[in-house]
Amino acid sequence: MRYAIALTLCLSLMAAPALAQDNNYDQFKDAPKRPGARPGENIALGAPYTLQPGPDYQHCTDPGDATQLTDGVYSEGYFWVQKSTVGWRGENPVIITVDLGADRPICGASYHTAAGVAGVTWPAVIYVFVAGEDKVFHQAGDLVALSLSRGLPAPDGYSTYRYWTDALHTHGRYVTFVTSAQPYAFVDEIEIYEGKAEWLGEPVPGAAVKDIGEFVKSLGVQSAVVRRLQFDAQEIRQQAEAPGIPDAVRSEVLAELEAVTAEFGTIGTGFEADFRAILPLNPLHARLLRAEAALWRAQGIAPLTVWQSDLWERLPFLATPPRKGKARLRVDMMSNEYRAASFNLSNAAHEPATLGVRVVGLPGGPNPPYVTVHEVLWTDSKSSRPVPAALPVAPQQGDGYRIEVPAGITRQVWLTFHPEDVPAGTHKGHIEVTGGPHRARIPVTLKIYPSRFPDRPSLHFGGWDYTNGSGHRGVTPENMDALIAHLREHYVDSPWATNGVMPLGQYDSAGAMTTEPSTAAFDEWAARWPDCGQYLVFSNVPDTMAGLAPGTPAFDAAVKAWCEFWAGHVRSLGIEPAQLGLLVRDEPHQPEHDAAILPWAKAIRAAGTGLRVWEDPCHTDMAKADPEMIAACHVLCPNRPRFFSADQAYRDYYIARRDQGTTLEFYSCSGPVRYLDPYSYHRIQAWHCWQYEAKGSYFWAFGDNGGGSSWNEYAAPGTDYCPMFLDDTSVTAGKHMEACREGIEDYEYLAMLEAAIENAESRGVCRRRINRARAVLTQAPARVTAAAPVPGHPWYKELDRTVADAARVEILEALTALEKAKRRR
Helix, strand or coil: CHHHHHHHHHHHHHCCCCCCCCCCCHHHHCHHHCCCCCCCCECCCCCCEEEECCCCCCCCCCHHHHCHHHCCCCCCCCHHHCCCCEEEEEEEEEEEEEEEEEEEEEEEEEEEEEECCCCCCCCCCCEEEEECCCCCEEEEEEHHHHCHHHCCCCCCCCEEEEEEECCCCEEEEEEEEEEEEEEEEEECEEEEEECCHHHHHCCCCCCEECCHHHHHHHHHHHHHHHHHHHHHHHHHHHHHCCCCCCHHHHHHHHHHHHHHHHCHHHCCCCCCCCCCCECCCCHHHHHHHHHHHHHHHHCCCCCEEEECCCCCCCCCCCCCCCCCCCCCEEEEEEECCCEEEEEEEEECCCCCEEEEEEEECCCCCCCCCCEEEEEEEEECCCCCCCEEEECCECCEECCEEEEEECCCCEEEEEEEECCCCCCCEEEEEEEEEEECCEEEEEEEEEEEEEEECCCCCCCEEECCCCCCCCCCCCCCCCCHHHHHHHHHHCCCCCCEEEHHHCCCCEECCCCCEEECCCCHHHHHHHHHCCCCCCEEEECCCCCCECCECCCCHHHHHHHHHHHHHHHHHHHHCCCCHHHEEEECCCCCCCHHHHHHHHHHHHHHHHHCCCCEEEECCCCCCHHHCCHHHHHHCCEECCEHHHHHHCCHHHHHHHHHHHHCCCEECEEECCCCHHHECHHHHHHHHHHHHHHCCCCEEEECCCCCECCCCCCCCCCCCCCECCCCEECCCCEECEHHHHHHHHHHHHHHHHHHHHHHHHHHHHHCECHHHHHHHHHHHHHHHHHHHHCCCCCCCECCCCCCCCHHHHHHHHHHHHHHHHHHCCECC
């Protein structure tokens, strides 16, 4: 999936309306013409440097990367598609070492980059190390942390930014900058500023470091924690200095901030392996948030405010809650489906609040079993963007549920409704919130419509979970059963396996099978996923078939024998061969990729066993794709962001193939997942499937948590794409996966309405009522998708995330009207 991720990045940026203003670029870009604009002479100008590893981002990598970082030239235009920019993807760490040629005094440094869209995030750290002729490096500081006093880059939206400091007091010949590319890193210019000559006689400050790469790994979590606290201290300081805060409160808060900041140096590196980046991160962070609570009280916010925001809206972490909160929950749904509602609890008191929550008055209550109460936990990310997405089930307390709300935090409470036998009708109840002096009552309306949601929705759904064998990526033997159960509960009917489940066997020179493949791995995988709609295998085929050259009669005979063997075997397991899809090679986008797929795809199709060739082409121009290879595929699954960012001719190509009988499906593979909007990225994909008659929806990837834990992005070596919270031993619900499930249900609403219209026509129902229902079926998908534009899908983007729910209520009403309608006379 790496190609599609990189392609999405490039296309998303090129689609941006204009280059955003650099937050602090103007004061530097003309510096050679304005003496004094830098804190000292740029002694890195023209200096040689080394790059570890070598740059690899295809849209900017060129031979000039060897000199561009110190040539004094800054990129003009969109940053990561300029050859003057140096870029990496998926590398940790990225190490840039500048050779100043001699021992030089150093008072500062700068690093110019860009981020904010298309999954490109701001660097978590930019460590600076210096070494003399002995090449023994000493840590000089973190340029990100040292830049905080001059402000921060805008967290959301494309911009360029220069991290810089004049607070260094060191010297050396070699200066090393260390960051990571998770998923990307870009830089176009590095500067190092000359200090005072007398510093050359001083010892180099900072502990000696033998192996920079290993040392940086040990600092990763510590630096990320300190950075989170620094960001929040700065934000709270800005709020305290704003007009309207009483002087006494301002002084108290600023003094506390100074006291807490002074203790940041006590945060060590000894974080346990099971550390979770749940906010607040530690007692110092809790003190900062208590200062935030003091500011809330100074603005007239009650000790506990109960209020409501749109279900899929991303709450800002340090936003001031409303003075007068109001919450009223309403859920419209069918029996046997899952839908959600939420409300917010903001704690402006000085101490944490432990609250009890009870669901009262609904059928089967109090606390009916079809209502699951979750407390939404804030977690931090590699990009230092707090995210309210984790949905652990709230622990039971007495006759209700316990919700913990730290001081200065808004805790969202998320309710999942899954009624299976609640009578149709409108049911009234309320939620009681209690704890100490706090009392609140939130009205709840649950309307159950007469229709019943089917046990098996019709839209295929999957996400490269690779739950075969002992697991892959973030899937382990310890979490696999829980993961599969969670996926099935969210309508996943198309599990994925690696090619280990379908070995090739052995063949003679004519292509006759001489040794049957082992079926043990396939049988184990299929047993974990009984009764699925599809079984998808990333075949990742070799260049030959057991040594037989592609395109030869022996090759074709061997592939046919292989297909016949596996078709017969899956049929013996109760699986139709047509349920088995083979991804021959992933994301073809070059002629050589098409050439590698073609002989396999032709031979599989010619075998006539029912096995399907499933491909996800990523050609930027489908007119350049091999038409014979495309025609050999049974299923074409384009990348959805690419599909909508391309021109109409691109979409027409796939529509034409669909109309000629090729199955169309969609997948998306952007990340990191917590950056993405669960509504527009995850939920709306199913609506696009309906619009384009696509039969399947996929996301990369249900088992890819970046090689660590979804609870601790700080320490994960890669990018987390998992829409749940996955660690080595557990699976916890997340908003992004909940949005996937609601999208699958939305699609089924449309399918049910289409079927109901056909049924009504066969029953001779009033034409006017049928026409009303058909207008809903036609207009609702267009209205929903138009309100959720595709490029980038950042969760911070302002858009109306209520449109899909409004549309599905229209569908519920139309279904009910058709069911009640009588034959016309």
